[in-house]
Amino acid sequence: MKQSLNNIRPLFVSLSVLLFLSLTGCWSTREIEEQSLSIGLAFDKGKKSFIEKELNEKKEGYYSKKDLITSTYQFITPEVASSITKKAGPQQKSYINVSETGDSVHQMIRELSLKIENPIISNHMKVIVISEDLAKSYNLGQLLDQVLRDNEIRPSCLVLISKGRASKTLETKTAGEIPAFRLVGIVENAYRTARILPTISQIKVESKIHSGSSFLLQKVLSVNGQVKFSGAAVINGKTHKMTGFLNEEELEGVTWITGKGKGGVVKSYDKETGQQIVYEIVSMKSRIKPRVKGNNLSFDVNIESEGRLSETWVVPGDPFKNEFLKKAEKSSEKEVKRLVKNVVEKMQKEYQVDVAGFGNQLRIENPKVWKKVKKDWDQTFSETPVNYNVKLTIENYGTSGSTKK
Structure with missing residues (x-):
């Protein structure tokens, strides 16, 4: 019996070594501060940035597109990302917003690779804000097609409609505050007021679109870096466009x-x-x-x-x-x-x-x-x-x- 155990022991040692080799971690990953962590996205009617105007005037380095939509991505700064916190220090910039104008959502995000140094990841995307002008002009199914197909963006991502430009809702004058997190935080106040809709995520929007049902999306107003939830946008079930709005009452x-x-x-x-x-x-x-x-x-x-x-x-x-x-x-x-x-x-x-x-x-x-x-x-x-x-x-x-x- 003792001799049998002695013969088995080397086998156990070999198996243990093989198990340790399989626990070496994710050797192909990059540090979080080396990623551009996207947490918010705004869609507006097309408006060229200063760089795009400059390139257009000089007719160099410009790709073929129509200036229909401006996408604004909000990224957490590397300092905040590395600390895994929702707020940075009082003197520290917590976020950066980068915009691109075009007619293809996927092409626009690829163009951002020419403007920012780190790869973009959207696994932690919290909110998508669409301007009412855009929601009245475009079928939401078409507008959100790329983000619905993107397996990086979670189906639980919140969808809002803005009064005025959507990119303004991703701005703040409060040091250390992150606008995308602020919008998500306001939704949590539904237990204090009857004027906030239950969370409408992108997967719920997709379901409503496929069913042909009319539905509501929470509306948000932004003025001088401050925001307020104010009523709801009415989305028509046949056109999938915004057809009007309900006020707070x-x-x-x-x-x-x-x-x-x-x-x-x-x-x-x-x-x-x-x-x-x-x-x-x-x-x-x-x-x-x-x-x-x-x-x-x-x-x-x-x-x-x-x-x-x-x-x-x-x-x-x-x-x-x-x-x-x-x-x-x-x-x-x-x-x-x-x-x-x-x-x-x-x-x-x-x-x-x-x-x-x-x-x-x-x-x-x-x-x-x-x-x-x-x-x-x-x-x-x-x-x-x-x-x-x-x-x-x-x-x-x-x-x-x-x-x-």
């Missing part, structure tokens, strides 16, 4: 219809005094119920929410009394109903698109009817009656109030 109405809000407030006014009452959303749920009677179709939107009375300017007003709480609930319900009715009217009358999921609910609950109407669903929806039922319940009103009976 209208987007809030869509959130109530879908029931996908995680937080926010409803500001209403007391009927008797005209003073403010503020209801804070703790939870919300909504159900869109299709009603089919013969050839007639309608929808019921049933909305329920629990929340708290977070602020009241009503004098006199006693939150400790059920009578006052019921009045506050009715006032808030009236405001939610107004938000919902207004946005449905805009969808049906002005844009004639369904971007709130009415058609999807019909498909789920009555597939036979859906099969008949899906081809021209947006038009059918624009002529379909919608009824609303809103129930808000104040579960908490804090400790401020009168204790007098």
Whole structure:
């Protein structure tokens, strides 16, 4: 037995050596600070850079193209990349933006190799911003075709529409701040407001495009290096182009219809005094119920929410009394109903698109009817009656109030 073990031992040693050789790591990789780490991308209508104008005037070193689109890539600086942090020091430039103009997204990114020293990698791309001018002019499926095919860019990459030039959203005047990360960070505030759409990634955009459904993309406004999420762009399911927009209040109405809000407030006014009452959303749920009677179709939107009375300017007003709480609930319900009715009217009358999921609910609950109407669903929806039922319940009103009976 001992002799047998002695014979096996050299075999184990040989196997161990072979295993160690297979664990030598990625010998063909390059250090992260030797890469151009792309984290943001903006698409605008074509605008030549100073270098391109200079080359064009001298007619040298220029490649054949049409100046249709300007792509702006945001890269983390090598110092930030090597530290693997989201913010650099106060005196340190955290990012660089490089632009190229052309008519092929892939060709433009290859042209960037003539401007920057390190190879470009896009595995950590966080956000793609498209200007509204471009979104109105081009089919999003064509515009995003290259990034959807690129196996380097993750399908979870966020897609936004900008008011004005998209490249401006990738700029900031705050030292150490990285604009692409800032945009992604704002999305995380959805639990604080009903005016931020659930994350729309590029894979979701691709799915909507293939399904032929109309949908919304979050809109972002940039002024002097500061940004704000402001409403949503309406993307038509047939043309795949931006056909209009919803303002912040209208987007809030869509959130109530879908029931996908995680937080926010409803500001209403007391009927008797005209003073403010503020209801804070703790939870919300909504159900869109299709009603089919013969050839007639309608929808019921049933909305329920629990929340708290977070602020009241009503004098006199006693939150400790059920009578006052019921009045506050009715006032808030009236405001939610107004938000919902207004946005449905805009969808049906002005844009004639369904971007709130009415058609999807019909498909789920009555597939036979859906099969008949899906081809021209947006038009059918624009002529379909919608009824609303809103129930808000104040579960908490804090400790401020009168204790007098």
